[in-house]
Amino acid sequence: MRNTILELNKINFTYPGAEQPVLQDVDLRLGEGDFIAIIGSNGSGKSTLCKCFNGLIPHYYTGDFSGEVTVCGQSADGKSVAELSKRIGYVYQDFENQLVRPTVLDDVSFTPLNYGFTDYKERGERALALTGLSDLRHEFIWQLSGGQKHLLALAGALAMDPEILVIDEPVAQLDPQHARHIYDILQRLNEEHGKTIVVIEHHAEFIADYCKNVVLMDQGKMCWQKPVREALSSVQELLELGIYPPDVTRAAWLLQPDDQKSKLLPLNAEEGSTRMTLRQDAKETLPIGRMQEQLPIAAKEGNSIVQLENVHLSYRTIHKVLHPVLNGIQLELGQEESIALIGNNGAGKSSLMKLIAGIVRPTAGTVKVKEMTVNGLPPERLSGTVAYVFQNPEEMFIEDSVRKEIAYYLKARKLPDTDGRVDEMLKAFRLSELAERDARLLSGGQQRRVSLAIGAAVRPAIMLLDEPTANLDISTKQEMVHVLETLRNHVKTVVIATHDMQLVSEWASRIIVMHQGRVIADGTKDEIFADGLLLRRAGLAQTQLMELSRMLGLPRICISLEEFVSLVEKKEVAAIHGSR
Structure with missing residues (x-):
């Protein structure tokens, strides 16, 4: 049993003017070195719950608050947000508001500097190394991509070397490759540096691949806290709350006989391919991929609504260097x-x-909408x-x-x-x-x-x-x-x-x-x-069902859950293996 690092007892909170409390009698316990996901539909109280960890509630967000918070064995009662933030780093959903200095190194060093640490620059450099941003230390903030800004906000929290890291929506607005990169860093912080990680997350695939435990919130109440496989295998319960387990998990659940619905289910395509078995004579081989560039689709004659002809777009950086954004776009969009x-x-x-x-x-080329030239309009x-x-x-x-x-x-x-x-x-x-x-x-x-x-x-x-x-x-x-x-x-x-x-x-x-x-x-x-x-x-990823379609040798790549289940049933599943 891990030592308890954070404990909440009978937490209640109501925002001013609200008729209903947003948190009701929440009891939560986090162990050292845990990697936990907090899930629930929009408005279930996930973000509000996490704001209790570092004292934002009740010190910054006022309202009716009761209950006890214990951090690293000490009561949080009477401690300020600044004191608690030394032990709990927080990356908010609107993380760009956490970036306050012009350059990367200035920004990451800002918090330890404000706390009076003489080694603030060394702390900043160490945090940049942990997040893979060292080569960008002298870049201006506005030159960073969305993923790099998100990592910088994480580095800013890490500069204080907190025991607990809370990240609200780690992969919002990121493409799949950048999203996985952020989770790989969180996993390394958890496994190699002993950080306790808490994520508020909607993407069940990332929860399945990286998290150890899951907390389910609904209407301000904590329903349960379970190990990740048990949590995501609770398909019926999650679906009733509008929460969707991984596609592979749902597919296996739908294909199971009713008397086996209690089994623990596969969480990813690899597990799905080993637990779902087709009859040998039903398998086919799908190609891995073509990398054949498709020619642009031309709109039907008289149906074109937008035309882009050899369009280029560039902007000048702060160093007066021309940075290309679009290069020779040739497109027609139809009605x-x-x-x-x-x-x-x-x-x-x-x-x-x-x-x-x-x-x-555009820097060059022509953009037309309904035969009207847009350039400069x-x-x-x-x-x-x-x-x-x-x-x-x-x-x-x-x-x-x-x-x-x-x-x-x-x-x-x-x-x-x-x-x-x-x-x-x-x-x-x-x-x-x-x-x-x-x-x-x-x-x-x-x-x-x-x-x-x-x-x-x-x-x-x-x-x-x-x-x-x-x-x-x-x-x-x-x-x-x-x-x-x-x-x-x-x-x-x-x-x-x-x-x-x-x-x-x-x-x-x-x-x-x-x-x-x-x-x-x-x-x-x-x-x-x-x-x-x-x-x-293109930095994207096939969905779980697309990967599983190929692994099972289905005759075509399945896009929807209904299509996958229907096709698998037609091909006759020889076995759906599970473990209790």
Whole structure:
């Protein structure tokens, strides 16, 4: 039994003005060297719980608080956030707000300097080495990628050499390769340096591969604390709460006979391939991948809505060096298409969409939308034709109610029948009951629906969505597929930039793969997802079901859970092995 490093007893907390407590009688115990995931749907109390660890609750976030917190054997009562933060490092969901100095080394050394440590620079250098950022020590913060900024926020917490590290959404907005890199670093900190790691996480695949234990939260209550395999094998219970275990785990659960539902289940494709056995004569061999570049898909004659002709985009760095972002983009987007832009962080997806929206202008080449040349055109001229929905929906909110938010953009454009259009959008995006609520105080999924309603209200020809499922739990992500389907009734063409392969597989009719500012593939779901080498080159990853399809020798790569289960049943599963 590990020594207890953090203990919470009978924790209750209610925010000012709230009718219901956000935490109710929570008892939690963390052992030294644990790697624990806290899961639950949006609003279940996960982040609030973790803010109790380092005294942010009750010292910074005021409200009704009761209960006892013990850190490293000492009561936290009477200790300030500053005192507790020496032992508990915290990386917040909005981690960029933790970066406060202009250069990497200045920033990572900032906290130990403020605590008066004479070796603050040595601490900073050590933290950079642990996170693999040493070569970037003299870079300016704004020159870093999203993944590098996230690692820098982690390094800043590590500079104090805390016993416990809490990371809220470690891989939000990161491509799969950068996400796995961050988890590899967390694993090394846990196993080689003895750090106790706590992650708030929605991605069950990462929980399965890296975590040791899982805490389930629901409506402010802690339901249980279990070892990771037992936790993720509780499929029925998790699904009832809108939490999705790994696809392989769900597939094995669905394929099990009813009398074996209590078995512990496989958590990844490798385990799935050993525990699910097809009849030998049912197996086929699928190709590993082609790495064959698909030619760009041309829009049907008269159907083109966007044309990019040899488009380049560069910007000057602080050192006056020209940095290329897009290199010779040649694309046509047609009407009635559902297009997914995929690729690793820094591939140029957001820049491409901003060019189409007129937010930035190309260094060379021509961008046309509905035969109108966009180059240098003020974005306001395009606002009725192109709607760009930002990655952070709250950036679009300026009024004090959802109804006013939607109406504002309609009135600004002097569009007719404002009230009728607002009511139509409230109904279409299931916002009627939230119409008088302040959009900034809604959940992440609700805010996303508001931002889409704002964009759809002006009935643009094309809507551009940047990471529409970022920071959403898996249940809310599933809901986004239905919301995007709703958009089809109001917008001719929808383009999303995303790392969410599940969303792409369920929604997109066309996939454009970007890498280092170029389009390296353009095709259908079947063409793109069958090419494992292409996905790896673009910093992406096949889903578990795609990997398992290949390992089991199914006749085609399966994209959805329903397709996989149906195909496996047809091929006749010889055995589903499990362990009690």
